[in-house]
Amino acid sequence: MELGLDGDTVVVTASSAGLGRASAAALADEGANVVVCGRDPERLAATESELGDLDGDVLGVETDITNKGDVEALVEAAVEEFGGVDHVVTSAGGVPPGGFADLTEREWYGAFDMLVMSAVWTVRAARPHLEASDVGTITCITSTSVKEVIDDLILSNAVRRGVIGLVKSLSRELAPGVRVNAVLPGAHETSRIEELVEAAVERGDHDTYEEGLDSWSDGIPLGRVGDPRELGDVVAFLASDRASFVTGACVPVDGGRLRSA
Numbered sequence: 001m002e003l004g005l006d007g008d009t010v011v012v013t014a015s016s017a018g019l020g021r022a023s024a025a026a027l028a029d030e031g032a033n034v035v036v037c038g039r040d041p042e043r044l045a046a047t048e049s050e051l052g053d054l055d056g057d058v059l060g061v062e063t064d065i066t067n068k069g070d071v072e073a074l075v076e077a078a079v080e081e082f083g084g085v086d087h088v089v090t091s092a093g094g095v096p097p098g099g100f101a102d103l104t105e106r107e108w109y110g111a112f113d114m115l116v117m118s119a120v121w122t123v124r125a126a127r128p129h130l131e132a133s134d135v136g137t138i139t140c141i142t143s144t145s146v147k148e149v150i151d152d153l154i155l156s157n158a159v160r161r162g163v164i165g166l167v168k169s170l171s172r173e174l175a176p177g178v179r180v181n182a183v184l185p186g187a188h189e190t191s192r193i194e195e196l197v198e199a200a201v202e203r204g205d206h207d208t209y210e211e212g213l214d215s216w217s218d219g220i221p222l223g224r225v226g227d228p229r230e231l232g233d234v235v236a237f238l239a240s241d242r243a244s245f246v247t248g249a250c251v252p253v254d255g256g257r258l259r260s261a
């Protein structure tokens with residue numbers, strides 16, 4: 001399917017690894033210019049170089065998405081390099097696991113900055129450019145936790161729902177010029193999951209990495225965790241004109257794990 005993204009410019013937050021990177025790769029494969037970011041300069045440089053082999057141009061900008069000034073500079077860098085911004089894809093870092101009794105007030109505010117304010121700051125900075133584009137879109141990467149709570153992840157369960165409220169509100173406020181959607185990833189084998197599996201093997205919960213990864217497949221009808229690219233391809237589709245009548249949607253990409261519609 002021709003997605004028609006060739007030459008468009010996309011800012012993807014938290015994208016030097018994981019789901020953000022996979023989304024940037026899917027978009028660059030379609031010929032879009034992608035602006036990727038992260039805090040670790042070495043990881044960012046490696047991603048910038050690897051994605052540079054794809055069809056679109058790539059710009060890496062060292063950014064802490066919990067810092068408003070950094071996010072504004074990220075969007076400015078995109079405009080300076082490519083002349084505008086047609087699409088925004090928001091991903092984020094992880095937030096601390098735990099239940100209600102485990103978390104400090106500071107961690108609640110930190111999760112709000114990481115998950116909600118990073119998206120708010122990105123959209124605020126990019127909005128004039130998205131509105132000036134003929135094809136403006138925003139796609140927020142969240143989690144299946146916005147539909148069904150996940151045990152021991154109360155910050156994700158509670159705070160990410162703010163992103164869905166943002167998506168639903170923006171899909172109405174910015175229509176008809178800018179489409180706004182969310183994707184809800186289930187388990188995908190990113191560096192975050194790799195670290196969790198390796199830690200479980202070290203603790204002795206599993207004998208091998210493969211066995212540990214298999215345990216993440218429990219309850220997934222398709223019987224496996226996702227490849228991050230399977231999320232990235234859905235992000236690229238939603239940003240494209242092939243999804244021209246899709247806005248305000250929350251699309252699970254979870255191998256069928258969610259039981260609710």
Ligand SMILES: NC(=O)c1ccc[n+]([C@@H]2O[C@H](COP(=O)([O-])OP(=O)(O)OC[C@H]3O[C@@H](n4cnc5c(N)ncnc54)[C@H](OP(=O)(O)O)[C@@H]3O)[C@@H](O)[C@H]2O)c1
Pocket residue numbers: 013014015016017018019020037038039040041043063064065066091092093094095141142143144185186187188189190191192193
């Ligand atoms: N993987 C899954 O199965 C899954 C499922 C549902 C939801 N999610 C959520 O999706 C998001 C991405 O997860 P992932 O698995 O892709 O994680 P990941 O593999 O650890 O990648 C996270 C990316 O975000 C960047 N990042 C982290 N904190 C940042 C910050 N403050 N400013 C800028 N960049 C930052 C990291 O680079 P630096 O560390 O260098 O900054 C890295 O590029 C997380 O919120 C996660 O909870 C993941």
